[in-house]
Amino acid sequence: MKPKHYEEDHLIALSIGGAPNDPRNLWPEPRISEWNAGKKDQLEIVIYRMVCAQEITLAEAQHAMAANWIESWKRYVPSHQHYKFKSRVD
Secondary structure: OOHHHEEEEEOOOHHHOOOOOOHHHEEEEEOOOOOOHHHHHHHHHHHHHHHHOOOOOHHHHHHHHHHHHHHHHHHHOHHHOOOOOOOOOO
8 A cells, every 4th residue: 555546535525514634534545546536526526516406415415425435426426417527537
C-alpha cells in the first residue's frame, strides 16, 4: 500500500453533512482502481444535487454513501447524467 496511491477522503461527503474531523468518516480512498476517487466524486455531486432537488432525503443520501458507495454509484450516477460533472479521472 503506497500512500501516493490513496487520498484521505470523507466517506459521507461534507456537502451532505459528513463530519469533517470524525475518524469514522475518514478513509484512504484509492486513486488507482476502477472505483477510484474520481468516481466517488461523481457520486458526491449527484447525491448532493438529488438532495437539493428533494429526490431523496438527506438521511437516505448519507446512508447511501456510508453503506456502500459503489452500489450507490451504480444506482444513481448512470440514471442522473444531467447531474454528473466531468472529472479528469473518468
